[in-house]
Amino acid sequence: MIKLIAIDIDGTLVDYNQSEISRPVKFAIRKARDLGIEIVLISGRNYYSMKKFVSELNLHGAALTINGGVVVNTDQEKIMRESIIPSDVVEKMLKILDQDQTPRIVFSGLALYVEPKYAQHETVRYLMKEKDNVLLVEDMFIHAKNNNVNKIMAMTQNEKIAEIIDKIKPISKGILNMERGLDNHVDIYPSSTSKGASLAYVAKQKGIDKHEVMAIGDAETDISMLLEAGVGVAMGNSLSSVCKHADFITKPVWEDGVAHAIETFILKDR
Incomplete structure (x- = not known):
């Protein structure tokens, strides 16, 4: 019996091209929640960027x-x-990013932090649409000394991204992962970060066994949580590299794949 459902947001809960949860998906999630099943959203977003979906x-x-x-x-x-x-x-x-004045966003706790000189970057302006999501700091070095940093996103042309990665590799010492997410962006974060590890942590805190967890996702960053769940569900719009790690492939996001998965494994027998 499923007691916890972990759901990725972009490409899974909502389409990349729109930010509204469809009525069928919302209905299925609420029905599952009413049955006492724990619903956990899991995303590459920071908290204030995903708060609207939680609410x-x-x-x-x-x-x-x-x-x-x-x-x-x-x-x-x-x-x-x-x-x-x-x-x-x-x-x-x-300091490496300062050499070429590379715009960057620092993920720190619940919010994002940006220096005023980078506030007009298109990615920053997009992220500012969410309330309290982006905070301005005059000196990022001072902020980093006084606050925990969970991820840094550097933003520049693709040909310069490779140079940045090469410069940072010598200082990463095996404790950092670097990956290209969005075009012209690179995410830099601790190697201990994974959706699977955090999902296992939450399930343990709630006394829920692995076989009682269902995880739904579409991207390669979701693979670790699909493997950590008793039922790993890949969206129909997932890459083949994701699908091969799934126990079940549901419909794509534009056909309410999350609702189909919940109906298939939980609601059809209740």
Whole structure:
């Protein structure tokens, strides 16, 4: 019996081209929640960027943000668990990015932090649409010394991304992962960060066994949580590299794949 459902947001809960949860998906999630099943959203977004979905679905408990790097108690909006980049490594990375004045966003706790000189970057302006999501700091070096940093996103042309990665590799010391997410962006985060590890943590906190967990996702960052769940569900719009790790492939996001998965494994017998 499924007791916890972990659901990725972009490409799974909602389509990349729109930010509204469809009525069938919302209905299925609420029916599952009414049956006493724990619903946990898990995303590459930071908390304030995913808060609207938590509120819309009236979820209480944990939200797994920054690809599992930060686990947040949604009722108290407090951090329960987080993966942190060492402050000395953050300082070295910021200096490398400063060499070419590369715009960057620092993911720190619940929010994002940006220096005023990068506030007009198109990615920053897009992220500012969410309330309280982006905060301005005059000196990122001072902020990094006084606050935990969970991820840094650098934004520049694709041909320069490779140069940045090569410069940072010598200081990563095996404690950092670097991957290209969006075009012209690179995400830099602790190697301990994974959706699977944070999902296992939340399930253990709630006394839920692995076989009682269902995880639904579409991207390669979701693979770890599909493997950590008793039932790993890949969206119909997933890459083949994701599908091969799934126990079940549901419909694509534009055909309400989350609702189909919940109906197939939970609602059809109740």
